Amino acid sequence: MGLEQKAGNMGIVTTSLEKAVNWSRTNAMWPMLFGLACCAIEMMAAQAADYDMSRFGMELMRASPRQSDLMIVAGRVSRKMAPVVRKLYDQMPAPKWVIAMGDCASCGGIFNNYAILQGVDEIVPVDVYVAGCPPRPEGLIHGVLTLHEKVRKETIKDWA
Amino acid sequence: MSEHLQNTITRIQARNQVEVEEFRGEYTVFIEPEKIQTFLLELRDQHAFDICMDVTAVDYYPQDTPRFHVIYQLYSMPHNVRLQVRTRIDGNNPRLDTVQGIYSSANWKEREVYDLFGIHFTGHPDLRRMVMPEDWVGHPLRKDYPLGYEEVQFSFNFDEIMINKPHPKD
Numbered sequence: 229m230g231l232e233q234k235a236g237n238m239g240i241v242t243t244s245l246e247k248a249v250n251w252s253r254t255n256a257m258w259p260m261l262f263g264l265a266c267c268a269i270e271m272m273a274a275q276a277a278d279y280d281m282s283r284f285g286m287e288l289m290r291a292s293p294r295q296s297d298l299m300i301v302a303g304r305v306s307r308k309m310a311p312v313v314r315k316l317y318d319q320m321p322a323p324k325w326v327i328a329m330g331d332c333a334s335c336g337g338i339f340n341n342y343a344i345l346q347g348v349d350e351i352v353p354v355d356v357y358v359a360g361c362p363p364r365p366e367g368l369i370h371g372v373l374t375l376h377e378k379v380r381k382e383t384i385k386d387w388a
Numbered sequence: 389m390s391e392h393l394q395n396t397i398t399r400i401q402a403r404n405q406v407e408v409e410e411f412r413g414e415y416t417v418f419i420e421p422e423k424i425q426t427f428l429l430e431l432r433d434q435h436a437f438d439i440c441m442d443v444t445a446v447d448y449y450p451q452d453t454p455r456f457h458v459i460y461q462l463y464s465m466p467h468n469v470r471l472q473v474r475t476r477i478d479g480n481n482p483r484l485d486t487v488q489g490i491y492s493s494a495n496w497k498e499r500e501v502y503d504l505f506g507i508h509f510t511g512h513p514d515l516r517r518m519v520m521p522e523d524w525v526g527h528p529l530r531k532d533y534p535l536g537y538e539e540v541q542f543s544f545n546f547d548e549i550m551i552n553k554p555h556p557k558d
Binding site for chain 1 (some may be wrong): 449519520521528533535536537538540541553554555556
């Protein structure tokens with residue numbers, strides 16, 4: 229801030245490249261528009277007027293994986309759905325992050341049987357797990373903010 | 389019991405060897421598996437049971453032989469009555485004639501029964517798996533099918549399970 233006082237009103241701020249890039253990534257992190265089960269209802273509530281995720285630049289859910297940075301796996305993933313979810317993840321351009329929303333996506337939840345994947349981390353690398361069945365919108369927003377903190381700590385080395 | 393159902397049951401009992409069961413106003417007719425096609429055709433054409441609501445199966449595995457019951461839920465639009473038709477099938481290479489030609493709605497329902505119970509419907513035009521993945525082994529709703537239980541990860545066995553857990557790379 230010292231620079232502004234010395235250089236006058238030139239509209240210049242100095243920062244590091246890492247901070248600038250991470251700031252832009254966290255403040256416009258677009259989630260992919262898909263829900264697999266009841267957690268998706270809470271995800272919609274988090275997007276809607278009461279909780280309003282657009283405060284964090286996340287009002288825009290992209291229906292195409294090509295345009296999204298964040299995959300919120302909202303709900304249980306069946307073994308038949310697993311290849312589809314993995315394919316969607318592969319279609320997202322890097323950098324990309326995954327939130328496992330709710331107990332089912334995190335560890336299988338109450339569905340401990342042959343049909344449901346015991347945690348979505350068996351098929352995609354998960355950054356943040358949000359507990360709850362389903363988690364309240366505050367829970368999801370807390371998970372998103374935790375992810376933002378994680379992204380802000382990334383360095384140039386991690387981008388390579 | 390409605391008059392139409394009464395007439396139907398007396399008429400089919402006169403022509404076929406069937407057992408009839410009643411439970412709280414719902415009627416079930418047991419028929420031998422070989423006669424299922426002709427029997428359902430008779431019910432559809434002569435007794436106006438024009439809709440096949442559902443085709444399901446039950447596995448009575450340890451306690452009953454033959455172990456499978458295949459169940460047809462029929463409904464008559466003109467008379468507003470329902471009738472359940474059951475047939476018992478042996479668990480050793482279970483087979484049954486398809487009724488897809490009689491009730492075309494039975495097409496997908498027979499596929500589902502085939503998928504989950506492994507009952508083959510001979511003459512079915514497209515007998516593929518319906519709900520499970522296509523490369524799935526086994527038929528999950530059979531009573532002798534393992535549930536596929538995975539041990540739950542707690543703090544005391546966390547490491548042990550973590551080693552065996554599949555983890556994808558980015």
